[in-house]
Amino acid sequence: MTSEFAQPTLRLTESQYATIIGNCYDGLPNEACGLLVGPLGGNAEPTGAVSEARPCRNVDASAVTYTVDPRDMLGAMRAAEARGDEIIGVWHSHTHTDAYPSPTDVRQAVDPAWLYVIVSLRDQAPVLRAYRIRGEGIAEVAVELDRG
Ligand SMILES: [Zn+2]
Incomplete structure (x- = not known):
């Protein structure tokens, strides 16, 4: 179900997009993951702009699950704070399935403000693709590549 929580549009620079895709291929045969840092708007929701895409270690070292290394999470929180930004989302790869949240992804999506980016390497x-996940609700958000 698409609803009003399917905002904002995620805007990635070409360089950030390349970082994310490269990180996902580097992680093979396991799932890879990383954190998105960016500004919040006046409503305390991400604006969709990304100031930094930070590759992280997947401490699960698994082809079917991921957990962001807590040290990388802490590093991202500090980097965000230094910019006056916040962690606004996370990406991970699906090595053999669609770029759509798995039941595990939905269960683990604890932050309703975050953007959940999934990169499928199946093809x-x-x-x-990017999503908001709230409770059991999944809403896809648009992704724009900034070529500027
Ligand atoms: Zn997943």
Whole structure:
């Protein structure tokens, strides 16, 4: 169900997009993950802009699950704070399935403000999609690549 929580549009620079996709391929055969840092708007929700895409270690070292290394989480929190930004989301790869949240992804999606980016490496070309997840609700958000 698409609803009003499917905002904002996630805006990635080409460089951030390349960082995310590269991190996902580097993680093979396991799932890879990383954190998105960016500003919040006046409503305390992410604006969709990303100031930094930070690759993180997947401490699960698994092809089917991921857990962001807590040290990387702490590093990202500090980097965000230094910018006056927040962690606004997380990406991870799906090595053999669609770029759509798995039941585990939905269960683990604890922050309703975050953008959940999933990169599918199943096909020859990577597929990157982004979602909000609230409770059992999944809403896809648009992704724009900034070529500027
Ligand atoms: Zn997943």
